[in-house]
Amino acid sequence: MARLQQNTARETVTQPPEKTSGGLNPQRERMIKQLILERLDQSLEVAELARACSLSRSHFSRAFKCSTGLSPQDWIRRQRITRAKLLIQHTDLSLTQISLECGFCDQAHFCHMFTRSEGISPFAWRCRMVRTVHRPCGHPAL
Numbered sequence: 001m002a003r004l005q006q007n008t009a010r011e012t013v014t015q016p017p018e019k020t021s022g023g024l025n026p027q028r029e030r031m032i033k034q035l036i037l038e039r040l041d042q043s044l045e046v047a048e049l050a051r052a053c054s055l056s057r058s059h060f061s062r063a064f065k066c067s068t069g070l071s072p073q074d075w076i077r078r079q080r081i082t083r084a085k086l087l088i089q090h091t092d093l094s095l096t097q098i099s100l101e102c103g104f105c106d107q108a109h110f111c112h113m114f115t116r117s118e119g120i121s122p123f124a125w126r127c128r129m130v131r132t133v134h135r136p137c138g139h140p141a142l
Contacts (some may be wrong), residue, residue: 001093023067024060028053036076040083041103080104081117083123088126095122 019104024032049072050060064072080102099110104116114122 006071022063024053024063029064029067031063040076040079041101043103076103077117081114083111084114084122085118085125088122089129095126097105098122 023029032053035049035052036044046061047057049064050057051100053060053063055063064070064075068075070078079084084098084102087093087096087101091098093101095110096107097109102110104113106111112123114125118125
């Protein structure tokens with residue numbers, strides 16, 4: 001019995017992982033990610049992204065999640081938050097301007113999504129980033 005368990009364990013370790021199927025092919029994945037990033041400041045509909053890949057909305061959503069590990073909406077949201085963090089850190093744009101630059105419908109929605117993602121409000125995050133470069137919060141660099 002012990003030998004059978006060892007052989008079974010050894011077989012599962014030595015077998016190569018199965019290649020997952022059902023995801024977007026690499027060219028489509030690159031193309032759709034580029035399209036999203038180029039239009040991050042605009043409203044993006046999953047149906048529109050699916051059309052760009054010549055897929056149905058549901059098939060595109062499943063394939064995208066299989067390829068990226070995230071739903072299209074979650075991947076877009078993550079990219080928007082990433083861009084917002086860069087703008088907060090490297091510009092003096094207001095949070096309202098940043099929210100619009102990143103495709104959020106308004107500052108309130110941006111603040112809610114940022115806080116949900118990062119566990120801290122965008123203003124507090126900006127203050128924390130400013131302190132790391134030794135500037136008092138709310139005062140631009142000289």
